[in-house]
Amino acid sequence: MPETDTLAPPADSRVLAAAAGRPGTIGAGNAGQSLPANLEAEAAFLGAVLIDNKVIEELSTPIRPEHFFEPVHQRVYERVLRLLDRNSVATPVTLKPYFEQDEALQSLGGVTYLAKLTADGQGLLASRELAEQIYDLALLRELVSVGRGLVEGALDTSEEVAPMDKIAQAEADLFRVAEGATGNAQATDFRSATLAALKMAEAAMNSGGGLSGKTTGLEVIDQKTAGLHSSDLIILAGRPGMGKTSLATNIAFNCAAEHMKWQREGGAYNFGAPVAFFSLEMSADQLATRILAEQAEITSESLRSGKITRDEFQKLSAASQKLADLPLYIDDTPALTIAALRTRARRLKRRHDIGMIVVDYLQLLQGSGRANDNRVNEISEISRGLKTLAKELNLPVIALSQLSRAVEQREDKRPMLSDLRESGSIEQDADMVWFIFRADYYHEASRPDMPGPETSAEAMEKYRIWEERYLELRNRATLIVAKQRHGSTGNVPLHFHAEITKFTSPNKKDYSDWGEE
Structure with a gap:
């Protein structure tokens, strides 16, 4: 960490005394007990911000109030951000009315401390370096907190000895630190929530097609759902042979391809994302074969048997080269537990910044083993775990699911929510439930x-x-949207090319009565 003593403003003596001897090292000056912090750097950075508000706009490291160690600095920076949100100017004078009754600030000299922050403008010369140091020290403090919690949890055997659970929790905590989410999760103020909602609405308006989430690549589905939204759990269910895996593969490919296109061409909004595909049923090479067959328009059967012409092989080679950099990551590890899947998903998020997860399929996942051989409880644990994962990583999770045999015993073969196999919690935890029907x-x-x-x-x-x-x-298929937490239910017509296992959107003139068969 770079020293910042030469950049510090003439801050109050209490602040300087508290900061002395610990510009980014743990325990210096206090027998190893003090947390890593540099109050002089915080004061210098705040002084730079109050002199020139544009300093915040130029930061490469996002600084939030909780990144500051000194509570007074946290409140000052939070008020600065609020003023800037209202297009006001943040200076010691405009901040004064908000801190005249602040008792903690009185111990630093009262509102005159705000003026002292700007007395020496040398912080402007290294504002980015100061911000990086504040951010890094905040991460170190969070690491101390995670380590303390890990030690305390490992020593506590009063209730249950579950080392794998403690490891999973520690990894989740470390993931949050790696993502920069210092401190515990906090309630979101209504201003932040409304800004996020407005941003989503703006994206939908500017997309031209009402799309505000990640694209499925199928226009008719995007129109019905407005895309796949962050933190949503989507259950895609159907009987064997309906094409669940084909549709999930199509969506995963389309989303990843849209992201690759955005990287190449740019644009205001990116409706694609890198995708993680957890295939517990098929191997990675089988899935890759399917995708290549779809894109080269050659049947998977022909590829497996080698019965293709030279022209078809050239098309296959061209498709392979085109898709070489596709951000689609396939994990075909069998018999994964829900805890192991979440661990692998966090790792992919950290390494490749994935924006969508597909799980094929839910019933092949295993629980923690605490369900006492009760399959219903185990499936409930798995569905809750997938929903938690969607919220934790802030991305949509598509989980394929089998249906019970009750469908086959009815004259009307159309699936219903009651057909979801083994647990009603799947319906409860899901934000959307889709059935594929042919x-x-x-x-x-x-x-x-x-x-x-x-x-x-x-x-x-x-x-x-x-x-x-x-x-x-x-070649007709129907996607039945049986549940949609944020929209209406109904039928979505699809065209299914069985030879190459590919779903597409049909022409509107062709499906006036589609889905009624």
Whole structure:
């Protein structure tokens, strides 16, 4: 840490005494007990800000009030930020009315201390360095807090000895420190909440398509949901063969590709993001094969068997080169616990700044083992863990889920919320619940025998009626939005290219009665 004594203003003697001997080292001058802080650096930085408010705009390190060690400095900086939010000027004179009755400031000399902060303007010469030191020392103090909590937790065996839980909690705490979230989570004031809401509305307005979250790459879904929003848990459910993994893969690819496009071309808003795909059912190379098949428009079966032409191989090679830098990270570790998944997700967030997570699929995750062989409780723990992860990392989580066999036993095969397998908590924890439904899948199962030379007229008519209906239903899919916490429910029409396992948005003229089959 750089020394800042030569840059410090003539601050009050109590502040200087408190800061002496500890410009960024733990314990100097107090037998190893003092927390890392440099009050002179804080005073010098505040003086620079009060002389020139634009100093804050030029900072590469975001400084918040809680990064200051001295409580008075915290309150002064917080008031400065509020004045700037109102397009006012922050100076010792404009700050004076707010601190005339501040008892803590009286011990520093009263409101004259505000003027002393600006008496020496040398802080302007190194405002960025001062800000970085304040920020770094705040992180060190938070590390001390995390370490103290880890030691106390490890020593406390009064209730339950659960070392893996304590390790997971310690890693979560360290992740917050690495993200710069010093101090404990605090309530958000209404001003900050409304500004975030306005920013989201502005993004939706300027997108031209009502998109305010991460794109799915499918216009009809984006129109229904306005995109996938941070901290949301989206459950994508369906019976086997409906195309859950295909749709999730399409969305993951589209979101990552949109981010790559934004990096290349720029723009006011980035509706894409790097994506983490946790595949507990398929291997990484199988998923990659699917994506390559979709983009090169070659069937996965042809790729696996090698039955492709030279032209198709060239298309495949071109698609592979194009997608080499795609920010899509696949973790195919089997039998993950929810705790291990959260640990890996935090690591990907820290290394690659992921903005979306896909889990395929929820029932293949394992709980902590404390559910006493109760699968319903275990699934409840997993769904709560996924929702917590979405909020902790501030990104959307799409979790695929199996449906119960009750669907197959009904004449109407359309899924309902009650069909979610093994736990009602999945519906409760989810912000959105989607069901993927393909009527042609069930219609195919009722195919009559192919007519032959000796087939009766009645049997031929039966087959003709079946085939006519099949041609109507072929390649049609419906995404049923059964729950949406922030919007309406309803059906979303999709076009499914079964050969290359790819979903697309159909033409509007083609789906006036789509989803009613």
